[in-house]
Structure formats: C-alpha cells, structure tokens
Amino acid sequence: MNDYQILKNIEKHITLNDLEIDHFLSVLKLKDLDKKERILSQGQTCKKLYFVEFGSLRAYNMNEEGKESTIMFAVQDWWITDMDAFVHQKPAVLSIETLEASRVMELDFQKLEELYIKIPKFERFFRILFQNAYIREQVRALENISFTTEQRYLRFIKKYPQMLPKITQKQIASYLGVTPEFLSSIKKK
Amino acid sequence: MNDYQILKNIEKHITLNDLEIDHFLSVLKLKDLDKKERILSQGQTCKKLYFVEFGSLRAYNMNEEGKESTIMFAVQDWWITDMDAFVHQKPAVLSIETLEASRVMELDFQKLEELYIKIPKFERFFRILFQNAYIREQVRALENISFTTEQRYLRFIKKYPQMLPKITQKQIASYLGVTPEFLSSIKKK
DNA sequence: ATCTAGTCTTAAACTATCTTAATATTTTAC
DNA sequence: GTAAAATATTAAGATAGTTTAAGACTAGAT
Numbered sequence: 001m002n003d004y005q006i007l008k009n010i011e012k013h014i015t016l017n018d019l020e021i022d023h024f025l026s027v028l029k030l031k032d033l034d035k036k037e038r039i040l041s042q043g044q045t046c047k048k049l050y051f052v053e054f055g056s057l058r059a060y061n062m063n064e065e066g067k068e069s070t071i072m073f074a075v076q077d078w079w080i081t082d083m084d085a086f087v088h089q090k091p092a093v094l095s096i097e098t099l100e101a102s103r104v105m106e107l108d109f110q111k112l113e114e115l116y117i118k119i120p121k122f123e124r125f126f127r128i129l130f131q132n133a134y135i136r137e138q139v140r141a142l143e144n145i146s147f148t149t150e151q152r153y154l155r156f157i158k159k160y161p162q163m164l165p166k167i168t169q170k171q172i173a174s175y176l177g178v179t180p181e182f183l184s185s186i187k188k189k
Numbered sequence: 190m191n192d193y194q195i196l197k198n199i200e201k202h203i204t205l206n207d208l209e210i211d212h213f214l215s216v217l218k219l220k221d222l223d224k225k226e227r228i229l230s231q232g233q234t235c236k237k238l239y240f241v242e243f244g245s246l247r248a249y250n251m252n253e254e255g256k257e258s259t260i261m262f263a264v265q266d267w268w269i270t271d272m273d274a275f276v277h278q279k280p281a282v283l284s285i286e287t288l289e290a291s292r293v294m295e296l297d298f299q300k301l302e303e304l305y306i307k308i309p310k311f312e313r314f315f316r317i318l319f320q321n322a323y324i325r326e327q328v329r330a331l332e333n334i335s336f337t338t339e340q341r342y343l344r345f346i347k348k349y350p351q352m353l354p355k356i357t358q359k360q361i362a363s364y365l366g367v368t369p370e371f372l373s374s375i376k377k378k
Numbered sequence: 379a380t381c382t383a384g385t386c387t388t389a390a391a392c393t394a395t396c397t398t399a400a401t402a403t404t405t406t407a408c
Numbered sequence: 409g410t411a412a413a414a415t416a417t418t419a420a421g422a423t424a425g426t427t428t429a430a431g432a433c434t435a436g437a438t
Contacts, residue, residue: 138326
C-alpha cells in the first residue's frame with residue numbers, strides 16, 4: 001500500500017522499480033506535525049529536505065528589528081527547506097513551521113547524497129525539480145521589480161488559491177514585502 | 190588545445206573522459222558577438238542555452254509601457270538564457286544582448302535533451318547548476334522584500350564588482366527595480 | 379463561556395520613491 | 409572631430425508605502 005503522495009511526485013519525472021521504491025522509502029522518515037510546529041529555526045544547521053504529504057507550511061526570515069519576511073508557502077505535493085543552508089550545510093536563514101496539522105516526509109542531507117550515487121535517476125529528478133524551482137523564482141524576481149504591489153497581490157491570490165484559507169493577511173503581506181496596514185488599504189478597492 | 194572556459198566550468202562538478210569531451214564539444218556552437226548584439230528577443234521561442242566564454246550580457250524584460258527590468262547579468266563563466274522559455278519551448282519573456290564584444294557557447298535545446306540521455310553525468314552537472322541558481326534567486330527574493338533599496342544597491346556592487354565597469358546606472362536601476370533618478374539620489378550619500 | 383492575545387482595519391503624519399522637466403555629461407555615428 | 413543621441417544628475421511636486429495609535433474582530437487557552 002505504497003500510496004504516498006511523494007511517490008506520485010517522484011513519478012512525475014522518473015520511473016522507479018520496486019526495489020528502488022523500497023530503498024527510497026527506507027531513507028525517508030514520515031513525520032506528523034501539529035499546527036504551528038516548527039521544524040527548522042533560524043541559526044540551526046538544516047539537515048533535512050521536506051516533502052508535504054498533506055497540510056501546509058511557511059518558510060520565513062526574521063531580521064534584527066523583528067520584521068518577518070515570508071519566502072515561501074508549501075502545500076501538499078511541494079518540497080520545502082532552506083535550500084542554501086541544506087545544500088551547503090550552513091546555518092539556516094529561514095525558519096519553517098506548519099500552518100495547520102500536517103504530514104511531511106523528511107529526507108536527510110547525507111542520505112540524499114548517497115541516493116544520488118545509488119540511484120542516479122534521482123539526479124534527473126532533482127535536476128528537473130531545481131530547474132522548475134529556479135524558473136519560478138526567476139519569474140517572481142521579475143514580478144517583484146516590475147509589478148505594483150496591487151498587481152503582485154492579485155497574482156498571488158490567483159496563483160495560490162489553495163493557500164488563502166490557511167494563511168493570514170499578515171503572512172500575505174510579509175510575502176509581498178509590505179505592511180499588513182498597506183495590504184489592507186489595497187484590498188479596500 | 191581544448192582550453193575552453195566551458196570545460197573548466199563543467200569540471201567543477203563532474204569529470205569527463207576524452208570521448209565525452211569530444212562529444213560535448215561537438216554539440217556546442219561557438220559564437221563571437223559584437224557589442225550590443227542581441228541573441229534572444231522577447232516573443233521568440235528560445236532554442237539555446239548560452240555559456241559566456243568571455244565578455245558580458247544582460248537579460249531583461251520590457252513591459253507594455255516600455256519600462257525595462259533587468260533580470261540578470263552574465264559575465265565570463267556564467268550560463269544565461271530565458272530558462273522558462275528554453276525549458277518549456279515557449280515564447281521568451283526576456284531579451285538578451287551583449288554589453289561588449291563577447292564569445293559564447295550555444296547549447297541547443299534538443300541536443301541538451303539528448304546529452305542527458307547519452308552522458309547521464311550531465312544530469313548531475315545541471316542538477317547542481319540549477320540548485321545553485323535556485324539558491325541565488327531565493328536569496329535575491331528575500332533581499333528584495335526585506336532590504337531597503339540602498340542596502341540592495343550596496344549589496345549589488347559588492348557582489349558583482351566585475352560588472353560595474355561594463356554596465357550603466359540605468360541598467361543597475363532596472364535590476365534593482367527603481368528609477369535611474371532615484372538610484373542617483375541614493376548614490377549622493 | 380470568558381479572558382487574552384493576536385489580527386484586521388482605519389486614519390493621520392511621515393518617508394520613500396516616482397514623474398516630469400531642465401541641465402550637464404558621455405557615447406555613438408558619421 | 410563634430411553633431412546627435414543616449415545617459416546621468418538635480419530639483420519640485422505627486423503618489424506609494426510606513427509608522428503609530430486606536431478600536432473592532434477573531435482564535436486559542438483556560
């Protein structure tokens with residue numbers, strides 16, 4: 001009964017045989033999380049890459065003055081971590097916590113490195129994953145510098161409608177990089 | 190005399206034997222470009238991925254009102270294209286042109302797909318390349334929403350000092366997403 | 379069910395950034 | 409080498425976004 005979401009996600013790009021599936025599942029660790037549970041804290045080293053089986057999470061940074069900036073939201077079928085901290089095994093700039101009760105699959109840094117060697121198909125899988133992630137961020141960078149805040153807000157609610165029931169105005173504002181007061185004034189229109 | 194920059198770039202992450210090097214070079218096309226020569230225009234399909242042997246280029250978008258937004262600069266040893274348009278073979282959102290006389294290596298979309306099959310090590314190479322590109326863009330996204338324009342300007346000149354002699358204030362402004370007038374007023378300090 | 383703490387909205391005063399326009403400077407084309 | 413075009417700077421007035429503070433409205437904890 002291997003009906004994990006993560007296997008469907010992998011099989012979007014590569015095909016695994018039964019042995020490979022077994023091995024892959026053996027390096028994962030399933031974790032059930034409560035609402036508002038934190039799985040990574042700024043400053044910590046980031047040892048895991050997470051896949052969302054169900055639920056939702058948020059990755060954000062808090063600066064010296066206490067201002068929060070949300071860098072990404074993740075819902076079912078998304079991968080999330082502080083990628084810089086994970087890949088280079090250095091202190092995290094981001095904290096990550098659940099927005100609701102959630103289930104994630106943990107993939108350990110060392111185990112992923114071994115996986116690339118043992119099943120090279122995963123190089124292809126993550127090549128495509130990072131390729132798409134890069135494209136998404138490049139589009140976001142363009143929108144950030146060329147759109148007005150109102151355009152970016154409309155785009156956000158159109159692009160991520162599944163998120164809306166789960167997140168606060170304050171969190172949307174911190175993703176757009178404006179104050180909740182200003183977001184509120186935009187919505188009045 | 191295979192002393193191409195691109196081979197050194199590849200060998201940062203994978204090791205090729207002589208046969209593989211020959212094959213790889215055979216799918217590349219060397220192109221010498223004049224200053225201000227355009228290699229991709231908004232609206233076109235984007236068939237090539239480019240590597241900069243020497244010189245420098247800029248990728249930018251122009252919106253309906255004629256406002257330019259620079260999405261990236263590339264100098265020696267960098268890869269550049271409209272990745273969304275390249276990977277999904279759809280119309281480009283970006284134009285790319287040289288900032289000075291330059292030499293690039295062209296890698297064709299179809300040839301790259303074949304390369305992944307013929308020499309799977311390239312899956313690893315591009316996995317690492319996209320991984321780093323994603324990390325860079327994620328850091329940029331965070332800086333865009335959490336830093337002041339002045340902080341972002343200082344960070345830009347610190348991070349890309351090699352670019353400064355080659356680019357105009359207007360282009361820096363369009364990368365930061367502000368007007369040249371406002372950038373000028375920041376520099377007065 | 380009630381209390382509390384956090385969120386959302388509104389408004390006024392303030393700061394950052396844009397727009398326009400004029401001038402000075404640099405680059406490009408012949 | 410010179411004229412024309414593009415870039416850079418400056419400044420004044422307009423718009424976008426922040427800060428602060430207060431009141432209304434949830435949601436979470438007991």
